[in-house]
Amino acid sequence: MSPANRPGGRSRRTVSGGGNAYRRGSGLGSGSVGGGPRGSSGGSFGGGGDRGVGGGGLLAVLLALLIGGAGNNGNNKRGCLGRILVLALIVVGAVLLLNMCSGNTSGGFLESLLGDYATTTSDSGLNTVDGTDSGSTGSGNSLSDALGSLLGNYGSTTGQIAPASGSDEVYKPHEPDRTVGSAAREKYTDVAAAESVTVMVYMCGTDLESKSGMATSDLEEMVNATLGDNINVILETGGASNWQNQIVKSNTNQRYRIKQGGLETLNAKVGKRSMVDPDTLADFIQFSAKEYPADRYMLILWDHGGGSLTAFGYDELFPGDSMSLDEINQALKDGGVQFDIIGFDACLMATLETALVTEQYSDYLLASEAVEPGTGWYYTNWLSALSDNPALDSLDLGKQIIDDYVKMSGNSQTTLSMTDLAELNGTVPSAFKAFSSSTSELIAGDGYNSVANARSGSRDFSTSSKINQIDLIHFAENLATPEATALAQTLRDAVKYNRNSTSISHANGLSIYFPYQSMRSVSTAIETYNAIGLDKSYTECIKSFASVTSGGQVASGSSENPLGTLLGDNTGSLLGSLLGGSATSSDVASGSTDTIAQLLDLFLSNRSVVTGDKDSSWVDEDLVRGSIADYQANNAGFANMMITYKGDVPTLVLTEEQWSSVVTLEQNVYVDDGSGYIDLGLDNVADYDEDNDLIMAYDGTWMSLNGQIVAYYLISEDQVDDSYTILGRVPAMLNGTRVNIILEFTNENPYGAVLGAQYDYEATETDTVMKGLVEIVAGDKIDFLCDYYNYDGSFNDAYYLGEQMTATGSWEIGNAPLGDGVNWDMAYRITDIYGGQYWTPTVKNY
Template structure:
């Protein structure tokens, strides 16, 4: 894979500026949308020449099968899904997939159709972004040879631009610079697979072409919650299994694969998504990270298709990626965006390499010390979306980074080699350095059994499934002693991705829930046990020791700071920070709290650590922005005793359906900010929320890291175990004076 970087200017930047103007005009009757993401640059051809930083290419190949693979393509694969993996204890995995005897184009040479499954949701109803993208399609498709066939729905309101109705499900064709309403019906749930089947069946019957693509347009949530959340139907979405079933339903109606299936949505560049798409398309276009609200540049995409009707699909993908990044840069985001182009013919080789590497992960997981090291390493690698209690959990981690952090030698090298072959173009912002193009699921935080059961139906590796299941077992039981999931996941002849009965698997997780609104104090049932403390040593350092037999359950330790509300007696939580020192070899944990906290215009604000990389950290702060609850993302870099703190913008996080908001929205001058604090009673039970004093954003950097006002506060160590569970030590009083000194007074 090749790395390339430079600054994109000139014509493409002019076009992206026009894109923004068109979108803003389209949404003049709605709220102004200013969404952001990090961006990159340049216009290099896909090649094997090396240049520089964050634009990666490989020679791909779109080969029909993987080198050295025992997998097979089998047109006789039956059932509602198009692929099947079978595990053998002696032979490893074998893969069978539907495949036609010969692929035959379905239209005349030079014709191109892109089907767009446009679930508008709040992206349209609040910001008019779907209508803006339709306008781009009209601007770009100037001949009859390029068609965008669109189904609209899933939004409570649509911009007036094209007369799209929120009460109807409508089908449009954009071609020759015009848009035409072809048919409409009563509103249907865009999160249902039969609705997708009906649209595609109608589409390929009436608008088949020599080259066809399919785009899912909406929010995405990754491998678990899928894509296309219909706000008219309780944000129901299409899971990967449902998409596979829908595409398999129309398989026999097609004589050719889709040239590409793309996701103009967040978090969908996952190995599970790519694996599901192998029988259905040649390439996948998608993002590992969240996308900005503006999404893809359809004027550039359509223009490339018009000018290059015979171009390789990977070249089209490069245009999608480069124009997307240029759009991001034009709105001044900086660093957060990703987009990758994946050759799906290479996925079988990758799946086999991942399973071989995951075998090593599973082997070491039976050793408590090695399992602890592996999980601690996973917590340090590149993750996407959010994985914290405040914003919610997307539970998506970079595949290549995770394997490199947990597996050594030849097996890890083979995964990276297979990734480089599969991901033929990969572009990412400076803040997403190390992104390898495909992510995978890891259970940082899980509520209930549904999430894990869903992953069991799409996981690409029996060994990795066993590793994940072992973590879930540990979360339930405080250790992995007695785990026997291998009998299920690694049973000889175990079948994956099929119509099999998963009820036994689901019952294993029926009571699994490691997230709650209440604090859980450390006690006899905690997986991490305290031997000594928390107490003060002779030098005044606040510390505790973990017992020798539970050190391997310890993942990390944070600290949490509170103030007692004088009127209610409740504890007002200021947040969670990483001001601690942990020695994993001895189990010694020491406080490193400076007595400083974060303020906006002399008002304390809640701050929760999101990620830390060296001297740089990202935090999230629950706030109301102009009356609406959201989260303020804040970056801090420390240089000695100096701190550089920047408000990145607001992000709504992940809702209860697993729907991830699109990227961070920059603050605007005049925005009204009200901090929101969690409150607890003395037993650690969640009591509610309390609002701080409001302030108005002036456009300047308003956030400071300063000494707490002199007074009495409460402190707790926050202990995170390797299974995703959290426990709090009892509240300890500390006092700050006018000089910023901190004095702990733990109970005897």
């Protein structure tokens, strides 16, 4: 157990094997598999292994960007399977989190279900979802057995999640909150009087269907429901380059009515239209309501999701776009229907921003804060229940959907919530405004650290630094100002039913965009908020926080390119390069007035280089100036860190003030193979001595799978009371396809378990997020991957690491020795409350 005020880490055990941390073959030409030297999961070397040699931060803004303007990094190319698009402007302190949502069906279910598909028409004119006998209503296989291996939904944390006791009700079925606040508006739908219902399913199949048949699986669930004449389930399909059945076509949008046992074609040639065009959605809503009028309406949007800023959808046939919240607002407005429930069977859409938009058109929002597992919603039971009783209470219907979702998702991290939008309308806006204004005052005063600590300790659902989406209730409760506490309670009252799997905590039902690790989307947030009419006090709040954070990163000399410490000069340092080669981050720390003035002028004339945002007009110059001055006055940074030897044991001695600003601590190891450096990744392991100082001695072992050394990158840490969950990833090729193998460490499995593989998301044109994981089965061929750097610190290429492995179906996870005669460098990367990153001095064995 780690001492107080110190980052902890996973449990380790030493296993046999190892000695195989070497490059194989030629470079893959695919770009970085770890995120590059400036990404969260990319590596960079720490510097200086000699006693007394300083390490620490150099600014990570490249001189070439400042002199020559923004340009592309030619080393970061998109691979054939869709690497994450590496942006030219990397933000100081940016952390590229794992893009966590990809999926495929495993085993023989879809192959046996769809491999011999013939479109058959029954006497009733229905296209039956059946591969063998037109009289059957399905494949007869258990969906849970067939798709149970599809895992997913990994939230991320920018720091260790603050432990909380609280009720465990959220982890098991319970009664919905049926209270209604006095300020709630009247419901649009009189559910109790409903005798008919129309459910509109807007299914943008995308690569979820073309690669994995996930839409087809959900269609099977729908046709297996018991449906009467009092329910109309109307479907529009599109957005996929290929459908894994012989009914739905990819060259045109189509409309169907779901009937028990099959699909009734309504319009086989709607036309090839973008499913992320709001006009397409509006037309579908209008059609469904006109042709199938009912007492009660539901709308389900099925596809990828991207949260507050990217919102909904990715259309394979019209790439490079998504349906933003203001466009969703326009589609719902033009659709002209007031819904009982609007649901998103998509990732990351349970946001306050989504709720405020959909409130104008619906009584309830049903969505997930996090990445959904590949199975998504389970449709059979709730459609049958709704058909049996069209007046089924909305909360009971939502509970059925949510409970089935959690149950059918198996071991996945899952969360799904139902928010009363009528109550939210009457109670949240005023509380949210008060919270935003008081938080802005904290930031502008001397309370930035309180806000930053609350933010870093809050449940983060970001799958990359593009998103910055956190649980709003958890954030407000961590901040604990009177206004924040009041907002948290108001939001809890509006969220009527929320379920989490036991492996996820602090998912309370509604999230929000709050920039921290990356500032590159602040202008997009401002534009979105203006378009949807979000209260301007929150816009001012995030602008203030982002401004102070940017100033702190600059002033502290944060480094994501520690070449100077490794190479013994100021290579890669903004200060060293622009201020004559002699200035370092210690000049800032020592209070050099001239340096501070030059640094401020440099930042203000090159805002986008530091923030990563193409439009950085939002930067508040006074807050930046104050942030730099505050750093100068208080200097709790990490300039000139030194290794201190206690006997023969190297240690890193920091003050308690410095430790209090540490958010994460990750071990970074490189192997020197005689031509350059193999990056083995970033692992949250740490040991402390009796003085609570960090032990820098390294035993020469690293993460291995079945004896093979692998590159490993921390994704997240999560703790509730004494229980914890740590997730990490291993970049690899699985049967020739680029994946990340996901590892999980818990109290029950302290040495880890392999959960499955996550495909690299091909839809890099948008920030929407894919669902699910795929199981690794015996016989699968695995080639592990690593990043490789030249001796000057520049990225060379990605390579195979060690020999190809054939999966056996069982795994041994542990630290294996790098081997005798292997030269290695080890350092720790520190991330502070500003999001700044620093490498300690290195230790090495050569």
